[in-house]
Amino acid sequence: MLPSVTVVIPSYNHEAFVGAAVASALASEGVDSLEVVVVDDGSTDASRDRLEAFRGDPRVRLNYQDNAGADAAINRGCELARGELIFILDSDDELAPDRVAVLGERLRANPAAVLAASWIRVVDAAGAELGVKQAWRTLPPWPAPSAGPFLSDLGDPRLALLETNWISTTSNMAFPAALLRDHGLRFLPLRYAHDWDFALAASRLGGIELVETPLVSYRVHGANTIGEGDAAGQGRMRFEIQWVVARHAAGLLRSAARSDAELVHLRRLLAASAPTFGRDSVFDQLLLLRGLDPTSPASYDALLEAGHPFSTAAIELLGG
Numbered sequence: 001m002l003p004s005v006t007v008v009i010p011s012y013n014h015e016a017f018v019g020a021a022v023a024s025a026l027a028s029e030g031v032d033s034l035e036v037v038v039v040d041d042g043s044t045d046a047s048r049d050r051l052e053a054f055r056g057d058p059r060v061r062l063n064y065q066d067n068a069g070a071d072a073a074i075n076r077g078c079e080l081a082r083g084e085l086i087f088i089l090d091s092d093d094e095l096a097p098d099r100v101a102v103l104g105e106r107l108r109a110n111p112a113a114v115l116a117a118s119w120i121r122v123v124d125a126a127g128a129e130l131g132v133k134q135a136w137r138t139l140p141p142w143p144a145p146s147a148g149p150f151l152s153d154l155g156d157p158r159l160a161l162l163e164t165n166w167i168s169t170t171s172n173m174a175f176p177a178a179l180l181r182d183h184g185l186r187f188l189p190l191r192y193a194h195d196w197d198f199a200l201a202a203s204r205l206g207g208i209e210l211v212e213t214p215l216v217s218y219r220v221h222g223a224n225t226i227g228e229g230d231a232a233g234q235g236r237m238r239f240e241i242q243w244v245v246a247r248h249a250a251g252l253l254r255s256a257a258r259s260d261a262e263l264v265h266l267r268r269l270l271a272a273s274a275p276t277f278g279r280d281s282v283f284d285q286l287l288l289l290r291g292l293d294p295t296s297p298a299s300y301d302a303l304l305e306a307g308h309p310f311s312t313a314a315i316e317l318l319g320g
Helices: 018-026 047-052 070-080 099-109 177-183 194-203 231-256 260-273 280-290 298-304 309-319
Strands: 002-011 031-041 060-065 085-088 113-123 129-133 174-176 207-219
Touching: 002 018, 002 070, 002 099, 018 031, 018 047, 031 047, 031 070, 031 099, 047 060, 060 070, 070 085, 070 194, 085 099, 085 177, 099 113, 099 174, 099 207, 113 194, 129 207, 174 177, 194 207, 194 231, 231 260, 231 280, 231 298, 231 309, 280 298, 280 309, 298 309
Parallel strands: 002 031, 002 085, 031 060, 113 207
Antiparallel strands: 085 174, 113 129, 113 174
16 A cells, blocks of 8 residues: 555646546545645636535645646645655546556655656547557657657657657656655646656656556547647747757756767767657757756746747747
8 A cells, every 4th residue: 555645636627527537536546645636727617616526525635726827736736745656637637546556656666766657548528538648659749750760769768758748748647745855846837848848857867667558548628738729839839849858858868878879879869859840950959059057047948938039930930
């Protein structure tokens, strides 16, 4: 039995799904002490009514805040968490009953691991299965950037994250609370890739335990953020993805390489693997602007500010 677990649920305008999300977390097996911390991020639909139905369950802690974004809701939930392990669950997804026990035991058995994830059951709005995402091996979100070989061919879950966000969703993340406490990790205010950035940041600190069984249901419906899709929206999403990958690429490659020769090889694989969306020049410039320092310089972080000349031009190019 796991000693203590917190499931953090950031909630926003998912009145049709949030009740099932909370119920799935409460059905988690193999835990001595389970709490579900819900942070509603200013929902304007009936989500609050659905959440209040759980008010009488002592395992559920309900919190409400003005709309500040998914990253702020997750960070607030993690601050409130009292469990030794933290699982994230988006308010439109569901956990399998044994997910917490299986991933928790994998983390407990490997102290060097900082993150655990599983395969994903992809479902529609009604809960019907659409397929199973087997990490980076199936259901790619976009065509391969080249003929390869790729970083994912090495079979290292950390390096595969420089190629594609195979974790796919914050609902597919479990980690020790100490990861936040000891290293100060937080989810950044990114609209499309806050989960990817967090996973890459964690990967620079330790390993990833991948359970090759679908233990979370990711729901595809009309309001998924990743589906926002005019040219400008696609350009912003692609720029944010490239910014995140370039932010962590050098540090992660250095931590994975066992020799200078292997580092050179990994850099070549990165060039063939990175999600450049046919605009290699943008990614190459981001790598140069990021530099090799352990933390990204303020000038690099400033690229995300609205109206920045470089990002404005890059977003237009990537949206074309």
